[in-house]
Amino acid sequence: MKRIVSNHKMNLTKEEVQAFEREVRNWHPKKSELVFCPSFPYLSYFDGTNYSLGSQNVAKTKMGALTGEVSVEQLKSMNVKYTIIGHSERRNLLKETEEEIKIKVGLCLEYGITPILCIGEKEEELDRKEEILKKEIDSVFQGQSIKNIIIAYEPIWAIGTGRTPTQAEIQETLQWIKDYIKENYQISCETLYGGSINDQNIEMLNQIPSIDGYLIGGASLKTEKLKKIIEVVEGEYDARYN
Ligand code: 13P
Numbered sequence: 422m423k424r425i426v427s428n429h430k431m432n433l434t435k436e437e438v439q440a441f442e443r444e445v446r447n448w449h450p451k452k453s454e455l456v457f458c459p460s461f462p463y464l465s466y467f468d469g470t471n472y473s474l475g476s477q478n479v480a481k482t483k484m485g486a487l488t489g490e491v492s493v494e495q496l497k498s499m500n501v502k503y504t505i506i507g508h509s510e511r512r513n514l515l516k517e518t519e520e521e522i523k524i525k526v527g528l529c530l531e532y533g534i535t536p537i538l539c540i541g542e543k544e545e546e547l548d549r550k551e552e553i554l555k556k557e558i559d560s561v562f563q564g565q566s567i568k569n570i571i572i573a574y575e576p577i578w579a580i581g582t583g584r585t586p587t588q589a590e591i592q593e594t595l596q597w598i599k600d601y602i603k604e605n606y607q608i609s610c611e612t613l614y615g616g617s618i619n620d621q622n623i624e625m626l627n628q629i630p631s632i633d634g635y636l637i638g639g640a641s642l643k644t645e646k647l648k649k650i651i652e653v654v655e656g657e658y659d660a661r662y663n
Contacts, residue, residue: 423654424571424613424634426456426475426537427641428505429463438463444644445472452655453634456503461491464499475503475537478511481524493528504529505636507557508539509577519560526561530569537571537613537636540598544578554598562606571611572598573636579616581639586616588629595631620649627653 433441438459446469448455457467458475467474480490496504506529507522522538529536540557542550554574561567574594579585586594595612602610614626615636626632635654640646 423453423632424456424611425450425453425647425651425654426503426505426573426613426615426634426636427458427647428477428508428615428636428638429457429459429642430477430510430638431460432642433460433463435463439466441642441644442466442469445469445647448472448648448651450651450655453651455651458503458505464496464501468500473502474500475505476501477505477508479504479506479525479529479534481521481528483528493532493534496534497532501534503535503537503571505537505539505573507561509541509575509580513577519557523561523565526567526570527565530565530567535569535571537573539573539575539615539636541575541577541579541616544576547578550594551597554594555601558598558602559605562602567606568608570608571613571634572602573613573615574598575615575636581617583617585618585622585626588625591626592629592631595629599631618650620646620653623650623653 449471455472456475457472458477476496479496480487480492484492484494506525511517526536538561540554542553546553576586591614598612611633613634613636614632618635618637619640
């Protein structure tokens, strides 16, 4: 069972997202779990039963006086099952800190929401990738007991650029993440890949043994592209007839 997570980021108007949802509610993936992470105002439109709901962020404190934020209790009450935490856009553009990311992961776990923790190196950090990933993992895991978490490896240089690492590089990095977390924190965790996934490279990506799923931005906003991605992941797409 692979997980296909669609991160809408800050895209789509009300009309567009409603049309999107009307289409995807008719899809019935059999061998994968589809997770939609729309912008906050649209969470309630995603009330279908054949997919799960995720959020793109969560506040670092519980419910109360914090204008403009959305709390973990509020997400739970909207049936949110997954929360993306520590996306590189939030780390780098919004200056989210490792301490904040750690708190958000803890809050999600306390409320039974599975965190999807994003980690990944910048292009200029490629030669010390493991050091970067270790730091991003340790800063969340140290000092709190984590039993259930999904790690999304998103190389920052691959996000929205049309570039991806090779099959061998993705395999090596995802397996390294699994082994590192198992060895140091004694849990087995699911690893997703994210960064420029599209309907053209999904067949190549889907052959990578250590990939448990995908975190998709741009291509997941177009239903025809997302549909083809799902068909490939489900093993139903036959390139000869398309
Ligand atoms: P793209 O698929 O648009 O490269 O975005 C990846 C991403 O950041 C998903 O969280």
